[in-house]
């Protein structure tokens with residue numbers, strides 16, 4: 376993590392305006408058509424740079440196995456060098472976060488409780504510990520605020536079904552959550568700014 380921050384700092388300080396322009400151009404041509412707010416694919420805006428870089432390396436290394444990962448993401452990142460991946464991570468981090476979406480108030484209350492307190496009876500630790508007070512993300516723990524409900528549920532199911540390598544704890548937590556609890560926590564997260 377420290378090394379990542381260092382490298383990123385270095386890239387940012389030495390990056391010229393034309394590098395930033397090139398990255399924005401690259402992102403618009405290759406990524407934004409799927410990752411815009413209306414596509415139904417995950418929001419990347421305001422995501423932590425550490426998580427963005429790490430997940431891109433994981434797609435490159437073939438460590439995520441969902442159908443969407445293998446059919447849609449792998450080939451998009453295969454040929455991209457690390458400097459460009461860092462540039463992309465920084466670029467998406469700088470974009471304004473997606474707007475929150477309202478949901479069923481009862482689900483939001485249940486979801487907030489799971490997020491802040493976990494589910495002790497099912498040995499599920501409070502999400503807030505790693506994902507932050509406002510679900511803003513911390514380092515390689517991703518931002519979850521205003522993330523699409525369906526993507527949050529899908530990822531929790533992917534962890535539960537063992538389709539995501541290179542993470543230690545999410546499989547354990549998600550395997551303890553029922554479908555209803557996933558729905559509630561995803562509804563809560565989508566409602567956060």
Ligand code: HEC
Pocket residue numbers: 402405406407408409410416417418419427430431439441442443444447448451452463517
């Ligand atoms: C054809 C549509 C498509 C294109 C083009 C695309 N992506 Fe994706 N991306 C997806 C899908 C679908 C997922 C979810 C995959 C999964 O199940 O892990 C994803 C996941 C991601 C994730 C992980 C998000 C998270 O919160 O876990 C990152 C980061 C990402 N993409 C970055 C990029 C970048 C950078 C580019 C351009 C080089 C790009 N994507 C191009 C469809 C696309």
Ligand code: HEC
Pocket residue numbers: 417429430489490493499500501502503504505506515516517518519527528530531539541542544545548560
């Ligand atoms: C011990 C720290 C920790 C706790 C507690 C935790 N998470 Fe995570 N979570 C992570 C990390 C680290 C990742 C990234 C894993 C990876 O790289 O695939 C992650 C990934 C996720 C993702 C995928 C997001 C994306 O953009 O792909 C979701 C959704 C998620 N967590 C939801 C939750 C929920 C809901 C809870 C509480 C029930 C929770 N997490 C508890 C550390 C944690």
